[in-house]
Amino acid sequence: MKHCLVVDDSAVIRKVARRILEELSFSSAEAENGRDALDQCSKSMPDAVLLDWNMPVMDGISFLVALRKERGGNQPKVILCTTENDVEHIARAIKAGANEYIMKPFDRDIIEAKFHEVGLI
Template structure:
């Protein structure tokens, strides 16, 4: 079973993402911020990361840059899922190593399409 780490400071967003991803046969792990997510990845590298941008402690962009430095950190498919929707933010995320980008709010169809684009389903 493929694994996905859902990183968002909103418990509601994590719950919605969990339901969608479990329906797509993913095992889900959760983190409330980038620091917690980095610790989770160091313990067990996921196949995918659904990542918020704006979080306390460590934001999504800083997490992504640190993730890519870890052993095996180049492997997870990272999909930013955020309200930041201007071209500059998207470009910055892609340059930092994001594979895809989803705007909030999202639904199952969008998540499924992005996972197909990155080759996980």
Template structure:
């Protein structure tokens, strides 16, 4: 079973993402900020990460830079999921190592399409 770490400071977003991804047979773990996500990745590197940009403690961009520098941190497919929709943010995320980008609000079809694009479904 593939694993996905959902990183978002909103418990509602984490719950919605969990429900969608579990339908695609992902085992889900959750973190409410980038710092918690780093710790979870040190324990067990997930196959996929659905990542918010704006969070307290450590934002998604900082987490992504730290993830990609970790041993094995190049392996997870990272899909940013955020309200930041300007081209500069998207380009910055992709340069830092994101594989895809989803805009909030999202639904099952959008998540499915993006996860298919990066080869997770």
């Protein structure tokens, strides 16, 4: 079973994402900011990361840059999930190492399509 780390400061978003991931046969874990997520990744690298952009302590882009420098950090497929939708933000996310980008609010169809695009399902 593939494992996805859901990183978002909103408990509601994490809960919704986990429910969708379970329906897609993923195991999942949660982190409420990039620092907690990086700590979890250093212990066990996930197959995927569903990552919020705007969070306290460490934002999504800072986490992504740090993740990609970690041993094995180039392996997880990272889908940045945010309300930021201009071309500049998308380009910045891809340059930092995001594999895909989705807008909030999201639903099962959107997550399933993006996970399929990056080869997770």
